Amino acid sequence: MASPASSLGRIGVLLVNLGTPDSPQTSDVRRYLNEFLTDGRVIDIPAAVRYPLFQGIVVPLRAPKSAKVYQQLWTERGSPLLYHGLDLKRLVQEQLGEQYVVAFGMRYQKPSIESALEELRDAAVDRIIVLPLFPQYAAASTGSVQQKVMEIVSKWWVVPSISFISTFTNDPGFINTIATLGKEEMAKHKYDHIVFSYHGIPERHVLKGSYKGYCQLGSCCDTYNEKNRYCYRAQCYETSRLVAKELGISKDQYTVSFQSRLGRDPWLQPYTDFVLKDFPAKGIQNVLAFSPAFVADCLETTVEVGFEFKEMFEAAGGSHWQLVPSLNSHPLWVQAVTDMVRNN
Incomplete structure (x- = not known):
C-alpha cells in the first residue's frame, strides 16, 4: 500500500523564520531593519508616513546601536537564527525522507522566502506545506509570512496546493x-519563580484581530477556545499553562510577561523589564526564564533575556537569573516539526 505522501506526490515543506542581517556591520543591519520596519504588518501605519519616518529617521538612528548588539550575538558560524534554521531544515529532511523536499527561508533578507519557494518549484513538488516558525500566531509575524508567500505564488502560472x-x-x-529543556535547568539549581517572557506586540494588534469584540485584554485569556485561538495574548497564556503543567508548577509560581516593545503606544503587559525589577522586593531571588515565542537563539533571547534582563535583575537585588536555551535543533524539536508536517 502506498504511503499518504507517495500517493500525493512529493510534498514541499517551507520552514520560515523572521530574518537576520548578513553581518553585524551597521550597513547590513540597516538594510535588514529597513525591510523589517517598513512591513505594513509590523508597523501598521500608512505607508506615506511609515517609509519616510522609519527609513529617514528611525532606522538610521537605530542601526548603529543594533549593530553593536548583533556583534554580541554573532558566532563563528554567523547568525544563530540562520544556522539553527539551516540545521533544522537538514535534520527534518532526514526524518521525512525522499517523499518530501524541505526548504528554509527568512521573511526579511536572506535566504529569502522567494528563493526557498523557487527551490520547491524546481523540485516539482505536488503541494507545499508552509510552517512559519512562530509558535503563537501574530499578524506581524505568521501573518506577514503568509501574505508574502501568497504574493509570490500569485505570480506563478501554475500554483500548487498550499497549506499553512x-x-x-x-x-x-x-x-x-x-518542558524538557526547563527540567534540565531545574535539576541544576533551585528556583523561586519562573518567567515566561514573550515578544510583545501593540495592544491594537490584538484588538484589531479580536473575534466579534471578544478580546478585552484580560480574563478572556484564562481559557483557550474557538473565539480566541488566533489571539496572540491568549496563545501565550495557553503555552505557559501547558508548559507549567509539564513542569509541575502552580499558577502562583510563574509569571507571563512581554518584552521588546517599540514606540510609545501601549503594548501587551506586564512588561518583563518592569516585572523582574519587583521580584527581589517580593523575596524572589532565583528566577528561571523561558522565551516560548522563539524557537531559535536570537537577539531577543540570548542578548535581551539572557544578558540584559539578568543585569537588571541583579541590579535590583536578585541573586540568580537563568535563561532556558531555545529549541534550536534539539532532537525532540526536530521530531515535533516532523510530526506537525506529517499530521498536516
Whole structure:
C-alpha cells in the first residue's frame, strides 16, 4: 500500500523564520531593519508616513546601536537564527525522507522566502506545506509570512496546493521540548519563580484581530477556545499553562510577561523589564526564564533575556537569573516539526 505522501506526490515543506542581517556591520543591519520596519504588518501605519519616518529617521538612528548588539550575538558560524534554521531544515529532511523536499527561508533578507519557494518549484513538488516558525500566531509575524508567500505564488502560472500551519501554540511536541529543556535547568539549581517572557506586540494588534469584540485584554485569556485561538495574548497564556503543567508548577509560581516593545503606544503587559525589577522586593531571588515565542537563539533571547534582563535583575537585588536555551535543533524539536508536517 502506498504511503499518504507517495500517493500525493512529493510534498514541499517551507520552514520560515523572521530574518537576520548578513553581518553585524551597521550597513547590513540597516538594510535588514529597513525591510523589517517598513512591513505594513509590523508597523501598521500608512505607508506615506511609515517609509519616510522609519527609513529617514528611525532606522538610521537605530542601526548603529543594533549593530553593536548583533556583534554580541554573532558566532563563528554567523547568525544563530540562520544556522539553527539551516540545521533544522537538514535534520527534518532526514526524518521525512525522499517523499518530501524541505526548504528554509527568512521573511526579511536572506535566504529569502522567494528563493526557498523557487527551490520547491524546481523540485516539482505536488503541494507545499508552509510552517512559519512562530509558535503563537501574530499578524506581524505568521501573518506577514503568509501574505508574502501568497504574493509570490500569485505570480506563478501554475500554483500548487498550499497549506499553512498557522499556530502550534499547544502542539504536544513543542510543549514537551520546552518542558524538557526547563527540567534540565531545574535539576541544576533551585528556583523561586519562573518567567515566561514573550515578544510583545501593540495592544491594537490584538484588538484589531479580536473575534466579534471578544478580546478585552484580560480574563478572556484564562481559557483557550474557538473565539480566541488566533489571539496572540491568549496563545501565550495557553503555552505557559501547558508548559507549567509539564513542569509541575502552580499558577502562583510563574509569571507571563512581554518584552521588546517599540514606540510609545501601549503594548501587551506586564512588561518583563518592569516585572523582574519587583521580584527581589517580593523575596524572589532565583528566577528561571523561558522565551516560548522563539524557537531559535536570537537577539531577543540570548542578548535581551539572557544578558540584559539578568543585569537588571541583579541590579535590583536578585541573586540568580537563568535563561532556558531555545529549541534550536534539539532532537525532540526536530521530531515535533516532523510530526506537525506529517499530521498536516
